[in-house]
Structures are given as structure tokens and as C-alpha cells.
Amino acid sequence: MARIKPQTLLLQSKKKKGPTRIxxxxxxTCNLIVVLIMLCLVATxxxxxxxxxxxxxxxxxxxxxxxxxxxxxxPGYAILNTAKGSITVELYKDRSPEIVxxxxxxxxxxxxxxxxxxxxxxxYVIQGGEFQRLGAAEYWTSKGKPSNQVTISSRHEAFMLxxxxxxxxxxxxxxxxTTAPIPDLNDKLIxxxxxxxxxxxxxxxxxxDTDEHYRPKSPIGIINVTLKREI
Numbered sequence: 001m002a003r004i005k006p007q008t009l010l011l012q013s014k015k016k017k018g019p020t021r022i023x024x025x026x027x028x029t030c031n032l033i034v035v036l037i038m039l040c041l042v043a044t045x046x047x048x049x050x051x052x053x054x055x056x057x058x059x060x061x062x063x064x065x066x067x068x069x070x071x072x073x074x075p076g077y078a079i080l081n082t083a084k085g086s087i088t089v090e091l092y093k094d095r096s097p098e099i100v101x102x103x104x105x106x107x108x109x110x111x112x113x114x115x116x117x118x119x120x121x122x123x124y125v126i127q128g129g130e131f132q133r134l135g136a137a138e139y140w141t142s143k144g145k146p147s148n149q150v151t152i153s154s155r156h157e158a159f160m161l162x163x164x165x166x167x168x169x170x171x172x173x174x175x176x177x178t179t180a181p182i183p184d185l186n187d188k189l190i191x192x193x194x195x196x197x198x199x200x201x202x203x204x205x206x207x208x209d210t211d212e213h214y215r216p217k218s219p220i221g222i223i224n225v226t227l228k229r230e231i
Contacts, residue, residue, distance in 0.1 A: 001014070007170045011096075030046075032047045044210055063188060067090035068132070073229075074093055074100070074101075074104060075091070075173065075227035075228055075229050076090065076091055076103060076182060076228070076229055076230065077089065077091060077101075077227070077228040077229070077230070077231050078107065078193070078225055078226070078227055078228070079092055079194075079225065079226040079227075079228065080198075080225055081111075081221050081222065081223045081224050081225070081226065082201060082205065082220065082221065082222055082223060083221075083223065084201045084204045084205055084220065085198060085200070085201035085204070085221060086197075086198055086201065087177070087195055087197070087198035087201050087202060088195065088196055088197035088198055088231065089161050089193045089196065090193055090194055090196045090231075091103070091104075091161075091192060091193045092191070092192050092193055095142055095191075095192070096190060096191065099190055099192040100164060100192050100193075102173065103163075103173065103192065104227065106173055107225045107229075108225055110224075111173065112128075112222050112225045113222070113223070113224045113225070114221065114222070114223070114224075114225070115128045115129065115221050115222045116128060116216075116219055116220065116221035116222075117205060117216065117220050117221050117222075118215060119213075119214045120205065120206055120208055120210050120215075120216050120220075121179075121206075121214050122179070122206050122207070122210075122213055123179060123206070124178070124179060124180055124182070125128070125176050125177065125178050125179060125182075125220070126176070126202065126205050126206055127174065127176050127178050128175040128181060128222060129163075129172060129173055129174035129175045131175045132214070135182060137223065154217060157178070157181055157194075158178050158179055158180050159177065159178060159194060159195035159199050159202060160177070160185070160189075160191050160193070160194050160195075161175070161176070161177055161181070161191065161192060161193035161194060162176045162177075162178070162185070162188075162189030162190055162191040162192060163175060163176065163189065163190055163192065164176070164188070164189060164190075165187075165188065165189065165190055166222060176189055177195065177202055179203065196231075197231075199210075205220055208220055
């Protein structure tokens with residue numbers, strides 16, 4: 001059997017036991033990768049932090065973007081479910097934001113659940129909400145019905161949703177749906193929506209029998225309200 005020379009054994013021992021050297025290029029590459037990962041994490045954190053502030057807004061200091069985002073997130077439609085059928089209403093979030101906010105808040109609190117239409121004036125309006133004193137509904141017709149010679153704007157059309165201007169300081173909320181064009185509508189109501197589906201239901205409600213004070217002889221009202229962002 002051939003003998004291995006001592007010098008050869010020494011060389012083999014050094015090769016086995018000696019530590020593996022890492023090149024300078026490998027060290028630099030690893031460091032660069034770590035730095036890139038850290039930069040990506042910082043950039044991601046800043047992005048989501050900025051996005052969260054934009055969505056939530058600073059309490060008490062909303063900016064223009066916050067307001068636009070809030071309007072976008074609010075429901076844009078309300079479905080009034082009645083015994084006669086459903087009435088779908090488009091809400092004017094841009095034209096009447098404060099009234100729409102109040103209306104939505106009351107809907108979420110169930111304010112309109114079981115609310116009756118306590119005045120029904122044929123070819124004029126149907127009214128729900130706070131019960132007015134006797135004779136108040138007659139005031140609506142005291143100025144006469146609209147004339148064909150009067151120019152009607154788009155906001156004075158039939159099937160508009162509004163609330164009384166005189167009741168904004170109270171805790172209640174009057175709800176009106178016009179059933180005919182009303183020339184002096186701006187003098188009476190703040191319009192914050194329009195009926196886009198269920199006009200036949202509105203017309204069926206206005207056909208109910210009423211007494212001399214325009215109060216329905218048989219109860220008719222809103223069963224509940226469903227809010228939708230899109231239809």
C-alpha cells in the first residue's frame with residue numbers, strides 16, 4: 001500500500017479545516033439587497049400612512065380631499081318601502097350635503113320606520129314626518145296650483161324629494177314628495193333628491209281618500225328605508 005507523504009497530508013488537512021472565504025463582491029451585494037429591502041419597507045409604510053390620513057382626515061380639520069372622499073362613500077340612493085310598493089330616490093349629495101347627511105343619519109337611526117304620510121294633496125305633494133297643526137296643509141294650496149304659463153325649472157318638477165325650510169332647527173324631519181310641478185317650490189322646500197323609480201307608487205299614494213284637511217282616511221306610510229351606494 002502506497003504511503004502518503006507528510007507534506008501531502010498537511011495540505012489536505014488545511015483544505016478540510018480552513019474556513020471558506022467570502023468574496024468582497026458577495027458582501028457588497030448582500031448589503032445592497034438589505035438596504036433596498038429597508039428602503040422598500042419605509043416607502044410602503046409612508047404610502048399607507050398617508051393614504052390612511054387621507055381617508056380618515058384629521059379630527060376637526062377636514063380638507064377638500066377629505067370632504068370629497070366622504071361624499072363619495074355616502075349612500076347615493078334611498079329606497080322607501082311602503083305598503084303600496086317601493087320608491088327609489090336619488091340623493092343630491094353635492095347640491096344639499098347638509099340635508100342629505102341629516103337624512104342619512106335619521107335613516108340609520110330608524111327615524112322613518114313606520115312614519116305615516118299624514119297629508120296627501122292630490123296633484124301637489126305627499127307629506128310625512130312631524131304632524132303639523134290643522135290648517136297647515138291648506139297653506140300649501142292657498143297660493144293656487146301651478147299655471148301652465150309659469151316657467152318650471154328642473155328642480156320644480158314632479159317627484160322631487162324635499163324637506164320644509166321652516167323645520168330645520170327642530171329635531172324632527174318633514175319629508176315631502178311632489179306629485180306635480182310647483183313653481184314656488186324654493187319658497188317652501190329644500191330639495192335634496194328625486195324619485196327615479198316608483199313614480200307609479202307615489203301616484204297610487206296620492207289617490208288615497210282624504211278628509212277635508214288632506215289627511216288620509218286609511219293609514220299609509222313608510223315601512224322602512226334601505227340605503228344604497230349604487231343602483
